[in-house]
Amino acid sequence: MKEPKLLFCCLGLLFTAGLLSGCGGREEKTTIMLDAGHDPTWPGTQAEISEEAYTLQLAQTVGTVLEESGRYEVTYTRTEEESLPVAERVRKIDEEKPDLVLSFHGDAIGSGDDRSQICILADVPQSPQHEASLQAAQALRQAFTQDDQVPFTGYLYYVPLRNETYQIQLVSSEDTAVHEEETLDLMSASVPVAQISLIRPDSAADREAWAGEAGMQDAADRILNGLDQFCASRSPSPTPGS
Numbered sequence: 215m216k217e218p219k220l221l222f223c224c225l226g227l228l229f230t231a232g233l234l235s236g237c238g239g240r241e242e243k244t245t246i247m248l249d250a251g252h253d254p255t256w257p258g259t260q261a262e263i264s265e266e267a268y269t270l271q272l273a274q275t276v277g278t279v280l281e282e283s284g285r286y287e288v289t290y291t292r293t294e295e296e297s298l299p300v301a302e303r304v305r306k307i308d309e310e311k312p313d314l315v316l317s318f319h320g321d322a323i324g325s326g327d328d329r330s331q332i333c334i335l336a337d338v339p340q341s342p343q344h345e346a347s348l349q350a351a352q353a354l355r356q357a358f359t360q361d362d363q364v365p366f367t368g369y370l371y372y373v374p375l376r377n378e379t380y381q382i383q384l385v386s387s388e389d390t391a392v393h394e395e396e397t398l399d400l401m402s403a404s405v406p407v408a409q410i411s412l413i414r415p416d417s418a419a420d421r422e423a424w425a426g427e428a429g430m431q432d433a434a435d436r437i438l439n440g441l442d443q444f445c446a447s448r449s450p451s452p453t454p455g456s
């Protein structure tokens with residue numbers, strides 16, 4: 215299995231969304247699993263802040279906001295600085311089967327040369343989780359869209375190079391062509407996953423804007439808004455398997 219850290223290590227995580235059972239009018243709360251990208255052995259970008267620590271703090275802030283809304287039940291892949299390989303995260307997700315998984319990163323890779331753009335990744339078009347994952351990604355894009363910032367939404371593919379290295383290719387969410395290449399390992403979970411990479415804090419101003427208390431709270435509020443939109447867009451789920 216390829217090592218996601220090889221090139222742009224940062225994209226790694228998953229944010230998965232589950233099946234909508236809790237959405238669209240069901241009485242049960244929607245279950246969201248929050249995945250803080252990276253860990254001490256794979257710390258991600260070390261810019262003005264450590265990405266590993268940033269995602270952990272963001273996941274906790276988002277979790278608090280979601281629970282306080284009364285509409286979501288929140289679980290986490292990791293809640294401390296523990297080593298947690300992607301395969302282990304997928305195992306946890308598949309055990310719990312949340313309605314949706316949201317994976318956080320702090321290294322927006324953007325599209326093209328624009329590294330300041332928020333990047334939201336969905337599961338690829340040929341995946342059974344594609345539709346719900348993409349709906350979650352699109353709802354989050356809407357929630358994070360501002361006058362000077364429109365998040366990129368799309369898919370990530372690993373294009374094999376020599377010696378087991380891979381090049382990352384980002385494709386717009388409108389490009390539904392089937393690629394042979396693989397995508398993020400986290401997307402192999404049995405429930406929908408969406409991954410959001412927020413801006414990488416490269417400067418003290420970035421750090422304050424994104425990793426300061428107000429910045430974290432703003433991101434959490436937008437994520438709550440995006441999830442509410444996601445749920446509203448899903449009709450009550452039909453009886454599975456019938």
Ligand SMILES: [Zn+2]
Pocket residue numbers: 223224225226227251252258259265319320321
């Ligand atoms: Zn990352």
